[in-house]
Amino acid sequence: MKIVIEASVPYLRGIAEQFGDVEYLQSNDFDKEHLKDADALIIRSITKCNAQNLEGTSVKLITTATAGFDHIDQTFCKENGIVWKNSPGCNADAVAQYVASALSLMAIRLKTSLEGLTIGIVGVGHVGRRVELIARAFGMKVLRNDPPREEKEGSHGFCSIDEIMKKSDVVTFHTPLNRDSKFPTYHLINDELLKKAQKTPILINACRGAVADSKALIKAKNEGIIKALIIDCWEGEPDINRQLLSLADIATPHIAGFSADGKCNGAKMCLENISKFFDIPSEALRKMQPEDPENPLININQFEDNRVYRTQLESFNPEKIDKILRLHPENFETLRKTYSYPREMKAYTVRGASEEEIAVLNKLGFNAMSY
Numbered sequence: 001m002k003i004v005i006e007a008s009v010p011y012l013r014g015i016a017e018q019f020g021d022v023e024y025l026q027s028n029d030f031d032k033e034h035l036k037d038a039d040a041l042i043i044r045s046i047t048k049c050n051a052q053n054l055e056g057t058s059v060k061l062i063t064t065a066t067a068g069f070d071h072i073d074q075t076f077c078k079e080n081g082i083v084w085k086n087s088p089g090c091n092a093d094a095v096a097q098y099v100a101s102a103l104s105l106m107a108i109r110l111k112t113s114l115e116g117l118t119i120g121i122v123g124v125g126h127v128g129r130r131v132e133l134i135a136r137a138f139g140m141k142v143l144r145n146d147p148p149r150e151e152k153e154g155s156h157g158f159c160s161i162d163e164i165m166k167k168s169d170v171v172t173f174h175t176p177l178n179r180d181s182k183f184p185t186y187h188l189i190n191d192e193l194l195k196k197a198q199k200t201p202i203l204i205n206a207c208r209g210a211v212a213d214s215k216a217l218i219k220a221k222n223e224g225i226i227k228a229l230i231i232d233c234w235e236g237e238p239d240i241n242r243q244l245l246s247l248a249d250i251a252t253p254h255i256a257g258f259s260a261d262g263k264c265n266g267a268k269m270c271l272e273n274i275s276k277f278f279d280i281p282s283e284a285l286r287k288m289q290p291e292d293p294e295n296p297l298i299n300i301n302q303f304e305d306n307r308v309y310r311t312q313l314e315s316f317n318p319e320k321i322d323k324i325l326r327l328h329p330e331n332f333e334t335l336r337k338t339y340s341y342p343r344e345m346k347a348y349t350v351r352g353a354s355e356e357e358i359a360v361l362n363k364l365g366f367n368a369m370s371y
C-alpha cells in the first residue's frame with residue numbers, strides 16, 4: 001500500500017510509515033507521474049486534486065489534513081470512485097483562538113472593551129460554534145447566520161445576514177468556499193452586502209479568500225464603511241492583493257488554523273481515515289501529541305491593564321507574523337511552511353487572576369487560578 005504525503009504536513013514522519021510505504025512530496029509534485037501507483041494521499045489545502053493529476057492513477061482515497069476541501073474536485077472523485085475525506089473540526093479551536101487574539105489586539109488598539117459589543121457570525125459550524133463560545137466569554141452579544149443549518153434545524157437562534165450587517169460591531173465569516181451549492185459563498189462579501197453595514201464593524205475573514213470580493217473590501221475600508229479589517233484568507237493566495245494588505249489592520253498568511261493542536265489533530269484524522277479505509281490497526285496514533293509550550297505558565301500580574309486581553313495574546317499574538325507578511329508578501333507560502341505553530345489556550349496555566357478574570361479565562365480555554 002502506497003501513501004503519498006504532502007511533505008509539510010507535520011506529525012506524520014515515523015508514524016505514517018507504520019501504515020504503508022510512504023513517499024513525501026511537495027504540493028507542486030503531486031502529478032500523474034508521481035501518483036500513478038499511489039493508493040492514498042494525505043494533502044493540504046495547497047495540494048490541488050483534480051483530473052489533471054488523478055486521471056489514470058490508482059488513487060483510492062484522498063484525505064486532507066484540513067477542514068476546507070475546496071481544493072478537491074469532488075465531481076471528478078465521485079465519477080471515478082475516489083473517496084475523499086476532510087478533517088472536520090481539526091483546527092476549529094485554533095481559528096477561535098485566532099479570533100480571540102485578533103479581537104483582544106483590536107480592543108487594546110482601539111482602547112475599548114469587547115464586553116457588550118455585538119458579533120455576527122456567518123457560518124456556525126465547527127469553527128463558528130467555537131467562535132461563539134469565545135465571544136460569549138468576552139461578554140459579547142452573538143448573532144448567528146447559517147442558512148443551511150436554519151433550513152435543517154428551523155429558524156430559532158439564527159438571523160439573516162442583513163440583520164447581522166445592520167446590528168453587528170464585529171462580523172466574522174466561517175463558511176466553506178463554494179460556487180454552486182444552494183447557498184453559494186463565492187463573493188458572499190460583496191459591495192451590496194457591505195453597504196448594509198450600519199455600525200462601521202470590524203470584519204474578519206478567516207475562512208477562504210474568495211468568500212470576499214477583494215475590490216469590495218478595499219472600497220468599503222476606503223469609504224469608512226468598515227472600521228477595521230482582519231484578514232487571514234486572501235483571494236488568489238499566495239499572490240495576494242497588495243492594496244488590501246496595506247489596508248488590513250491585522251494581516252496574516254492563512255495561519256488561523258495553524259495551532260500545534262490543530263495540525264496534530266488534522267494529521268491524526270488523516271491516518272485514522274487510512275486506517276478505517278484500508279483496515280489497518282491504528283495504535284501508532286496514540287503517540288501523536290503536540291509539544292508543550294516553552295513557557296506554559298502565564299503570570300497575569302505582569303500586566304498593568306487589559307489583563308485578560310494581554311493574557312490571550314500571550315497564547316498567540318498575530319502582530320509578529322503580520323509584520324513579516326507586510327515586509328515580504330511575496331514569501332506568503334514560505335511563511336506558512338516555516339511558521340512555528342502556537343499551542344492553544346488549554347496548554348496554558350494562568351496564575352494571579354481575580355475571580356472575575358478566572359471566569360473569563362476559563363471560558364476562553366485557559367486553566368486559570370488565583371495563586
Ligand SMILES: NC(=O)c1ccc[n+]([C@@H]2O[C@H](COP(=O)([O-])OP(=O)(O)OC[C@H]3O[C@@H](n4cnc5c(N)ncnc54)[C@H](O)[C@@H]3O)[C@@H](O)[C@H]2O)c1
Binds near residue numbers: 145146149175208
Ligand atoms: N483560516 C484557516 O486557517 C481556516 C481553518 C479552518 C477552517 N477554515 C475555513 O473555514 C471553513 C469553515 O470551517 P468549519 O470547520 O466550521 O466548517 P463546517 O462545515 O463545520 O461549518 C461551516 C458552516 O458554514 C455554513 N454555511 C455554508 N454556506 C453558508 C452560507 N452561504 N452562509 C452562511 N453559512 C453557511 C454551514 O452550514 C456550516 O454550518 C472551512 O470550510 C475552511 O474553508 C479556515
Ligand SMILES: O=C(O)[C@H](O)[C@H](O)COP(=O)(O)O
Binds near residue numbers: 066068
Ligand atoms: O481549511 C483549513 O483547515 C485551513 O484553511 C487550514 O489551516 C489550511 O492549512 P494548509 O492546508 O494550508 O496547511
